């Protein structure tokens with residue numbers, strides 16, 4: 001496909017070419033729920049396989065009380081962090097299928113801390129075979145020796161079954177630690193976990209580490225990175241964002257999954273936490289205002305739809321610009337007031353960008369029809385150009 005973005009100042013058209021990757025993983029789901037919550041489903045391993053069981057999973061594992069359920073509730077169910085204090089201990093595997101209300105098409109399996117996962121009655125091979133990412137949560141405020149041995153046991157077993165899994169370690173609850181203590185804890189956990197792997201001759205098994213807390217945006221940032229690794233179209237999305245911002249005088253742009261506030265792509269300039277938080281806050285403001293004033297009198301309608309857009313001017317000459325891209329994705333940009341004088345140019349380039357994003361996923365539909373889904377690759381929910389979902393699987 002060939003798209004034309006107009007450049008700032010020169011008025012010269014610039015053409016870009018992109019290729020859509022063959023494997024598809026994510027698409028746009030059917031409808032935005034009015035309450036902005038996610039559909040959920042509970043079950044245990046004895047459940048007979050359902051179509052949703054064939055979706056790639058993100059597994060959330062870790063010791064008891066490490067914070068797994070809290071992470072899931074805060075990121076995907078809009079629970080406020082303080083409410084997690086009252087969460088009861090999970091006593092069976094909790095499967096949360098979030099694909100019906102989000103761009104992201106995956107399942108999260110929250111494992112209860114006290115279950116002996118390697119009990120012979122659990123078919124762990126079946127679990128790991130369809131897993132895209134395994135998140136292991138370690139409580140950084142607690143003694144983590146036991147957690148580290150459990151981490152080693154879990155990842156080494158999982159790796160033997162499915163070496164394609166992305167292994168992600170959340171060093172969690174770091175809100176209670178000083179900055180120095182955070183760095184030291186991360187270094188220590190990193191060192192010990194990798195030493196254990198080296199002793200078991202598993203040097204090829206790569207662990208990624210994140211410092212997280214539900215009391216700030218770090219958990220959303222970490223989840224964004226985990227999800228991004230599962231999106232095969234990511235380089236294309238980044239490329240499009242780079243071209244869009246450089247031709248529009250924009251400083252930073254994020255492509256957000258609106259419900260979860262996970263950013264599924266951003267341009268290649270470094271992400272600073274403040275910009276990300278600012279954009280998250282903008283989504284909250286827009287959705288909250290829209291929920292109050294944007295619905296019809298009888299309460300029907302959606303707080304986020306094709307018409308959704310917002311411009312917020314801050315008192316430090318910064319402008320925030322949000323616009324709907326697909327039913328679940330929004331582009332949120334940060335730019336200077338001077339650049340915003342060329343609003344027409346930005347709108348035009350946005351139009352090209354939006355079209356390109358739709359084409360990326362449209363190409364995905366045709367390739368997913370002709371290719372077999374590789375094991376461990378997330379399936380794609382598809383969208384036509386007008387945003388109407390089609391079934392591919």
Ligand SMILES: Nc1nc2c(ncn2[C@@H]2O[C@H](COP(=O)(O)OP(=O)(O)OP(=O)(O)O)[C@@H](O)[C@H]2O)c(=O)[nH]1
Pocket residue numbers: 062063064065066067068069070071081084085086087088089090091111112113114172173174175176212213214215
């Ligand atoms: N300070 C702090 N506390 C947290 C954080 N995340 C979770 N918690 C608290 O940790 C406690 C345990 O959280 P849960 O989410 O129930 O832990 P879990 O791992 O799901 O526990 P099980 O269901 O027993 O396996 C709760 O009181 C949470 O409020 C965090 O980032 N910081």
